[in-house]
Amino acid sequence: MSRLIVVSNRVPVPKGGQPPAGGLAVALSGAMEERGGVWFGWSGDTARHDEASEVRTLERGKVTYALVDLSQRDLEDYYAGFSNRMLWPLFHYRMDLTDFTRVTLGGYYRVNRLFAKLLAPMVEADDVVWIHDYHLIPLANELRQAGVRCRIGFFLHIPFPPPDILTVLPNHADLVRGLAAYDVIGFQTPLDVENFETYLRREKVGRRMSDGRFVIHGRAVRVEAWPVGIETKAFADIAAKSDDNTLVQRMDESLVGKSLIIGVDRLDYSKGIAERMLAFQSFLTLDTEARGKVTYLQVTPKSRSEVAEYAAMEKEVAELAGRVNGQHADLDWTPIRYVNRTVGRNALAGLYRLARVGLVTPLRDGMNLVAKEFVAAQKPDDPGVLLLSRFAGAAAELDGALITNPYDIDGTAGAISRALEMPLDERLDRWRRMYERIAEHDVAWWCRSFLDALEAAPSNGASAEPQLKAAS
Ligand SMILES: O=P(O)(O)OC[C@H]1O[C@H](O[C@H]2O[C@H](CO)[C@@H](O)[C@H](O)[C@H]2O)[C@H](O)[C@@H](O)[C@@H]1O
Numbered sequence: 218m219s220r221l222i223v224v225s226n227r228v229p230v231p232k233g234g235q236p237p238a239g240g241l242a243v244a245l246s247g248a249m250e251e252r253g254g255v256w257f258g259w260s261g262d263t264a265r266h267d268e269a270s271e272v273r274t275l276e277r278g279k280v281t282y283a284l285v286d287l288s289q290r291d292l293e294d295y296y297a298g299f300s301n302r303m304l305w306p307l308f309h310y311r312m313d314l315t316d317f318t319r320v321t322l323g324g325y326y327r328v329n330r331l332f333a334k335l336l337a338p339m340v341e342a343d344d345v346v347w348i349h350d351y352h353l354i355p356l357a358n359e360l361r362q363a364g365v366r367c368r369i370g371f372f373l374h375i376p377f378p379p380p381d382i383l384t385v386l387p388n389h390a391d392l393v394r395g396l397a398a399y400d401v402i403g404f405q406t407p408l409d410v411e412n413f414e415t416y417l418r419r420e421k422v423g424r425r426m427s428d429g430r431f432v433i434h435g436r437a438v439r440v441e442a443w444p445v446g447i448e449t450k451a452f453a454d455i456a457a458k459s460d461d462n463t464l465v466q467r468m469d470e471s472l473v474g475k476s477l478i479i480g481v482d483r484l485d486y487s488k489g490i491a492e493r494m495l496a497f498q499s500f501l502t503l504d505t506e507a508r509g510k511v512t513y514l515q516v517t518p519k520s521r522s523e524v525a526e527y528a529a530m531e532k533e534v535a536e537l538a539g540r541v542n543g544q545h546a547d548l549d550w551t552p553i554r555y556v557n558r559t560v561g562r563n564a565l566a567g568l569y570r571l572a573r574v575g576l577v578t579p580l581r582d583g584m585n586l587v588a589k590e591f592v593a594a595q596k597p598d599d600p601g602v603l604l605l606s607r608f609a610g611a612a613a614e615l616d617g618a619l620i621t622n623p624y625d626i627d628g629t630a631g632a633i634s635r636a637l638e639m640p641l642d643e644r645l646d647r648w649r650r651m652y653e654r655i656a657e658h659d660v661a662w663w664c665r666s667f668l669d670a671l672e673a674a675p676s677n678g679a680s681a682e683p684q685l686k687a688a689s
């Protein structure tokens with residue numbers, strides 16, 4: 218087995234405290250701890266100098282963490298700027314929230330080049346390099362320019378938008394050209410693959426070949442959907458033993474018999490939290506019988522607060538929760554409990570298990586691991602109901618969920634009533650279908666399938682530079 222080098226923007230070094238709230242880190246941590254290797258990326262800290270020039274390494278179990286501090290300017294341009302004010306909104310179909318500037322674009326390529334410069338000397342001929350997510354699309358090309366010839370794979374954790382949306386990005390052609398430096402590209406769902414294929418065809422830069430591989434800018438690349446999973450059985454075990462978790466006990470006691478509805482999301486406009494609160498408000502207005510009998514817990518750690526749109530949203534959602542509570546609360550009942558803190562995974566597992574309904578209603582989401590965790594955590598003889606947006610990648614797999622359109626506020630309100638009233642036999646039937654799917658397609662399956670494909674691929678490295686120079 219070759220040595221694995223994983224590269225992601227954020228590297229979650231285990232510190233014994235709260236785990237990170239974010240699916241990429243959660244998905245990869247378990248897999249890396251099991252297989253071992255090197256995990257390279259941003260430390261989460263800001264460098265004192267203008268340009269970071271060194272890699273700090275830390276050994277934890279079988280994993281070597283190789284960490285780079287980024288300068289304030291790099292963070293502003295590359296992370297908060299181009300990654301999170303251009304690529305993130307655009308790839309989540311939010312053209313209205315994009316902000317393209319040459320300065321942030323320059324920062325994006327600058328940090329990718331810096332990562333390549335620092336990583337290239339660490340890569341050996343037999344290694345496989347697995348690069349993750351939208352922050353680092355050009356990295357393979359930069360590594361190739363720096364002489365790296367081994368197999369390099371890429372996985373996009375967020376949606377790949379249709380070509381009419383992607384072409385809003387002024388440098389879309391260069392970005393996609395950079396993808397040709399990879400040997401294998403993984404997306405979350407068949408829809409993402411379809412969007413990518415349509416883009417290549419329309420822009421006349423590639424196509425799907427008869428053997429299933431793609432040709433992109435003249436180079437053969439394997440492209441496939443590998444939906445990311447969770448550690449299903451381990452998570453189910455944690456949930457089953459959550460009775461003695463004090464946070465879960467406190468929550469259970471405080472419910473005094475009311476049904477729990479739960480939502481767990483980073484504070485991000487893609488997650489549809491405001492629309493969900495409006496749907497809950499509509500549910501309380503329409504379903505008068507339910508008033509006083511349900512509690513909706515929304516766990517929402519703050520995220521990317523340095524980005525203006527996120528700061529604005531913090532205010533909007535907090536005000537909305539206050540308004541709904543003001544309108545419907547009673548002396549002894551608060552309909553929405555809105556919590557802006559990160560809850561640890563053990564407690565989360567127990568909270569999912571306590572809940573009758575899981576609300577996962579993003580406006581657009583690459584996958585959404587919370588949906589899978591909710592299913593894994595349920596009681597096998599009395600499971601709750603998952604209400605899932607058709608726009609979450611997870612909806613392509615979880616056909617036992619009640620599928621909703623989050624833009625349809627009253628429709629989602631009706632689905633909440635239906636979920637609360639669903640008879641046991643229907644709940645069991647729906648839950649079993651979903652559990653079987655996520656037990657088989659868990660995070661180990663995801664990792665194995667991607668890496669098997671990468672290790673079997675003939676490396677593109679030898680012929681990389683000439684065509685790809687333009688991309689940097
Ligand atoms: O690192 P941050 O900027 O704080 O953001 C956290 C992560 O958010 C995104 O997660 C995505 O990956 C999940 C796992 O595949 C997927 O379920 C979810 O739908 C995606 O949104 C982001 O893509 C990561 O890079 C961030 O680390």
Ligand SMILES: O=c1ccn([C@@H]2O[C@H](COP(=O)(O)OP(=O)(O)O)[C@@H](O)[C@H]2O)c(=O)[nH]1
Nearest residue numbers: 238239240241243483558559560585586587
């Ligand atoms: O308070 C929290 C909120 C979220 N999470 C975890 O963060 C991940 C979120 O991943 P998801 O794919 O749902 O969305 P993302 O945040 O990556 O867009 C899930 O594993 C959650 O259990 C957590 O541990 N504590």
